[in-house]
Amino acid sequence: MSAGKLSRREAIERGILLVPAFALLPSLAKAAEACADPTDSLRSSLHYTEQYSDTTKTCSACGFFDADGDKGCGTCKIFSGPANPKGHCDSWAAKS
Numbered sequence: 196m197s198a199g200k201l202s203r204r205e206a207i208e209r210g211i212l213l214v215p216a217f218a219l220l221p222s223l224a225k226a227a228e229a230c231a232d233p234t235d236s237l238r239s240s241l242h243y244t245e246q247y248s249d250t251t252k253t254c255s256a257c258g259f260f261d262a263d264g265d266k267g268c269g270t271c272k273i274f275s276g277p278a279n280p281k282g283h284c285d286s287w288a289a290k291s
């Protein structure tokens with residue numbers, strides 16, 4: 196077989212490998228979904244973010260966080276609504 200051309204068998208084998216990769220795309224997009232809208236006025240005033248670089252001060256480590264939310268999100272007692280476990284805001288307080 197010359198370089199640059201695929202045999203029918205190689206094309207089918209590569210196609211079989213690509214199908215699972217495309218099947219994963221919706222779940223990857225889902226993982227990137229936000230738990231809450233950071234532009235909401237209260238969240239915005241407290242600089243809520245869905246992702247925070249200091250992993251020791253994320254929502255999941257905050258005393259106002261309950262991990263009982265939907266779709267991988269938790270619940271924030273300050274906002275009375277969803278919060279991303281990897282998120283953060285100015286009201287962060289360590290769990291006691």
Ligand code: SF4
Pocket residue numbers: 243253254255257258259260270271272273274278282283284285286287288
């Ligand atoms: S109060 Fe805590 S749980 Fe709520 S958004 Fe801020 S850091 Fe996250």
